[in-house]
Structure formats: structure tokens, C-alpha cells
Amino acid sequence: MPDNANAMPRPGQRHYVAPPEDVKVEVVDALDASEAPSSMWREAWREMRHRPLFWASAVLIALVVTASVVPSLFTPVDPTSCNLDNSLGAPTSGHIFGFDKQGCDIYARTIYGAQASVLVGVLATVFVTILGTVVGAVAGYYGGWFDTILSRITDIFFAVPLVLAAIVIMSLAATRTSLVVATVLALFGWTSIARITRGAVLSVKNNEFVTAAKALGMGRGAILVKHVLPNSSAPIIVYSTVALGVFIVAEATLSFLGIGLPLSTVSWGGDLNKGQVSIRVAPEIMIYPATALALTVLGFIMLGDVVRDALDPKARKR
């Protein structure tokens, strides 16, 4: 490395040009390049896999998702095949949770009930993540009038309680499918993700790599999609994980109140609704679907906590 005394034009030169042998750039190249490149997600995985909470939530979620996709793996019994002769019957071989008032197998209904809850939860989460991310990203990145108008619209929707608004809309709905319930929940549930995305985009858009992308000749839309959003994704993913549990509870609440999925559809909320009339004589009719619901929500909330800690080193230190 040249010192300042030598860093002057040499004979025959109009200006100083450092000879390659003076520019010993390899001196600071001590890093082992054979190691695979790391990334935020790889670091997060390293952090998560050492936490029992992650594995507990992963097992819970894996069980629920498997039950919702292939319920026949867990029970050969048809949850809609009911026999009044078995009404409020005790557990027997092949019917380990017993029977409800209509003589339906409680275990089979608890397993099949996961399908509706997970479907509504996933659909609603996908919808709010797309809508909230688009609104928040556009408001945060473009600013000005975009931000003013979109932020006020977000505030208006944010002020409306999710379940209350869903009750009103669902009571007017002609059909009550999983798609309709998920859409209604998403319509009033996107505001938190929009606010989180807007905040994340605001903090990322002033980073120098965004100015650099602009300087390199990248268009504003391309910078937002290719650079700002990927670098703003961590809080969005954490919130979406927790939101999935929240939407599963919201669906169960609507079905319990009789305005979510129709009672002919096997769902935990619907079974809680049916079981409440027998709670004094057969509390297990409510206990099993309620426990399944609670464990599912717990799984997603625990996963959200672990992902948040893994993606936020400051939270880890706390």
C-alpha cells in the first residue's frame, strides 16, 4: 500500500497511477470464500432450529395441516355418518372421543373440522398479505398523495372491528362458502399488514442501495418490487404467520355464532355451536374441537414468535 509521500506522479506520468504491486488488495481478502454464502433466511433457520418452541409449533402445525389435507390418514370414519342410536354415546373402540347428540363420531368430526378452519385461515391470510402489502408498499414508497389517500383509507378500515364487520356482512351473504368467509375476513383484516408494510418500506426506501439502484438506471416500479419489498419482507412474514391463527379463530367465531360456514359443513366453530346445548351433560362435545382450535392457534402464534425472534437479532438479545 503506498504511503502519502509516494503517492505522487512519477516521472513520465501526468498524474499518479498506483502500480498493481502497490495496491495489495488481497491483503484484506482473508475471508474463506469456499464457505457457502449465508443469507438472512439461512441465519434465521440456524437460530430457529435450536429452539424447542419452533419444533413444538412445527409439529402442531404439521399435524393440523396433514389432518386438513388427508383426514382419512387419521380416521376411516365418515364425520357426517351419524346414528341417533349412538346419541351422547361413551367412547368405544374405533370411536375414542365418543358420540355427539346426533350420534356423530366426535373424533372424526374433530379431525375433519381442521379442513374448513385451515382453508379459511390460509385463504384469508393470502388475501390480506397481498392486499395489505400492495397498499402499504405503494403508500410508503411513492408517498405524497398516494400515501395520504391510502393511509386514510387504511385508517377507516382499521377503525372497524374485524368480527363485528364480518358478522354484518355475513348476515347479508347469500352463500357461505369458505371462499366467501375468507374474503369477508380479508376485507376488514388487511389494515395491520398495510401499516406494517408501509413502515418497513419507509425505513428501507431511504437506504443507499435504493439510491444506487436508481443511479444504475432502474425504474421506480422495478426498484420497489426487486429491492425494496424483498428487504421489507421480514415483518410481513412474521405478522402473516400470527394472522393465520387469528383468522382461524375468527372463522370459528363466525361459525359458532351460526353466520360463518353452514352447519352442514364440518367445522370446529360449527361443532362448538352444536355442542353448547349439551355442555352440562356432555362437555366433551365442545372440549375436543375447542382444544383442537386452541392448539392450532397456539401453534401459529408460537411459530410467529420464533420467526420474529430469528429475523430480528435485537429481539433475540432481549
Added chain:
Amino acid sequence: MTTTAPTRTVLRARSLSRVFGTGAGEVRALSDASLEVAAGELLVVRGPSGSGKTTLLNLLGGLDRPTSGSVWLGDSELTALGEKAVLTARRERIGYVFQSFGLVPVLSAAENVEVPLRLRRTPPAERADRVAAALAAVGLAGHAKQRPYELSGGQQQRVGIARALVAEPEVLLADEPTGQLDSGTAAVVMDLLARVVHERGVAAVVSTHDPELMARADRVVELHDGQVVDRGNG
């Protein structure tokens, strides 16, 4: 080693002024600044913080529009072009080096260097060759897969220089390129910049307030309170 003596003027600024805000909150960041830079010439703009160096570089590179005055890139007046044409000029004719390196955190060193070539729709095979050559030129051939946070400050800035030069621009603008580096690493980076500018015949404008880096300059312009107060000869 071959050096290119300054010959034709590549970048010209005429009476550039930039005013931010209006009324009582008006701030005159740059006043009536003019300069010229030739191919293969390293011009250093020095001055204390707040003297208007970044504003000047942003105007020269088309990242901002002047309140008055003009910037000429070769025969075309950058300040008279529409947004799309300025975008194309930045993409094809100008390279930037930033104080905080400006590397995209989720991309590897090679991917960061590749960005300007992707924007110019360079064929993949040619991209790979040029990225490898650019990284080798800055001494980082073995670090292509590392992400910015796995590299030292000096290494990150060399990736920034490779990215700025990979598309072979006519003009190189560097805003305090050694501002976040220790003095030893800063000397390495400045030497590297001087070498590539002179070898490749790029017209370079480098802002700094580090007087020790002046030795590498062909010419020095001093800014104070947004005004050019001195034109030295390095």
C-alpha cells in the same frame, strides 16, 4: 500499464444552481457551479460537510434536476432530457460509487455487480464473463458468492467500484467513496479508483473532504457553501 491522458471533455456543468424549499425555508445548496471533466481525468471535489458536494454529484448524474444551469454528457444536454432518457443515460453512460457502498443486501457480490448488465439486457454468458473480470480487477475474484455483510468495508466498496465500472461507463461519479473506511483501506480504494479511471479513460468526479486523498487527483475543485471557491491542479 497504460495510462490515458485527459483529452476530450466528456462531462460539462454550466452555472449549476440548486435551491431546496421556498420562502423562509429556502436553502441554496449549490450556486453557479461550473466544471468540465475530460476522459481519463480524475477530478476531486473537496469541501466540508454541507458544502454541496453530494448535490453537485446528484445533478451531474441526473439523480436530481438543477434549479438553473445545465449538465452536458458528451453532446447531449442531460438536464434537457425527459425522465426516461435520463434513466437510459444513467444506465448506459454513468457509473456511481456511494459512501455507504449502496450494495443490495440480499444479493451476492457477483449479483450486485451484475445488476447494471441485467438492466442493459446483456446476454447471460457475456454477463458472467464481465462480472468475473470486474471482480478480478478489484481483487475480489474469490468473493463472488459472499453477500455484502460478509465482506469488510473496503471489500464492499471494491464491489461498489466493480459494479460502477462493469458496464464500461463514460463517467464515474463517486460520493465520498472512502468516507466509511479507515485510512489504510481508504488509500487502497482510492488507488484502485485512480488506476481504473486512468487505465480505462473514464471521466471521474470524486467528492471527498479528506485532504490526504488529493494526491491521486488530476485536478481539485473546492466547494464552500455551495460555491466553487478554488480550482487547484491536484
